[in-house]
Amino acid sequence: MRILLVEDETRLAENIAIALKESAGYAVDCAEDGQTGALLAENRCYDLIVLDLMLPVLDGLGVLRKIRANQDRTPVLILTARSERASIIRLLNAGADDYLTKPFDLGELLARTKALIRRASGIADPVLRLAQIELNTLEQSVHREGRFIDLSPMEYRILEYLMHRPRVIVSKRELLEHLYDYNWEHHSNVIEAHVSNLRRKLDADAQDPSIETLRGRGYRLSLEEENK
Numbered sequence: 001m002r003i004l005l006v007e008d009e010t011r012l013a014e015n016i017a018i019a020l021k022e023s024a025g026y027a028v029d030c031a032e033d034g035q036t037g038a039l040l041a042e043n044r045c046y047d048l049i050v051l052d053l054m055l056p057v058l059d060g061l062g063v064l065r066k067i068r069a070n071q072d073r074t075p076v077l078i079l080t081a082r083s084e085r086a087s088i089i090r091l092l093n094a095g096a097d098d099y100l101t102k103p104f105d106l107g108e109l110l111a112r113t114k115a116l117i118r119r120a121s122g123i124a125d126p127v128l129r130l131a132q133i134e135l136n137t138l139e140q141s142v143h144r145e146g147r148f149i150d151l152s153p154m155e156y157r158i159l160e161y162l163m164h165r166p167r168v169i170v171s172k173r174e175l176l177e178h179l180y181d182y183n184w185e186h187h188s189n190v191i192e193a194h195v196s197n198l199r200r201k202l203d204a205d206a207q208d209p210s211i212e213t214l215r216g217r218g219y220r221l222s223l224e225e226e227n228k
Helices: 010-024 034-043 060-069 085-093 106-120 153-163 172-179 190-203
Strands: 002-006 027-031 048-052 076-080 098-101 127-130 133-136 141-144 147-149 211-214 218-221
Touching: 002 010, 002 034, 002 172, 010 027, 010 106, 027 034, 034 048, 034 060, 048 060, 048 106, 060 076, 060 085, 076 085, 076 106, 085 098, 098 106, 127 153, 133 153, 153 172, 153 190, 153 218, 172 190, 172 218, 190 211
Parallel strands: 002 027, 002 048, 048 076, 076 098
Antiparallel strands: 127 133, 133 141, 141 147, 211 218
């Protein structure tokens, strides 16, 4: 999952980015002002935007309105020092999905980001289930038919991304853009290697294949078991 963090307080932004990367395994792009944040949101695809309200150049409310004016439905979590009811109502009416009042606990921030990403995928349960594969987003653990599967961090992130998009063909480019920093070479074979290892681990001792490769199009989780 790729997160856009728009926050001008350098130390806070660093702490949030570290927590999102190390605790949740998300790729994070950072912007220090609202104008840069709005441009990134317009030109790149994100799974969630974490947006401070008080920003230089363009404030958070202005960024939020630009995002929604572009018909961008990416979930937006607002960070604000304001707790007045009128301010919160204005944010929610402008299209914010949730908010946190500063100071906040990083654990709560992580929980809210995960919940918003699940909600955007139409999934309420933190445990994702598909074709006898069970992925616990809180424990970051994976089982298939009751068997624990030990995945590398990147293998887990690929599987989580696919499980948030059942029945959807996900291209290699999309996986690269959502799971890696933008300095990665988009034509490398790194995704193929990770998917191959992930498929091998998921399919060990299983009767049905887990991940389909659609030549020239991408990957999707196999749903054959659901149709039996």
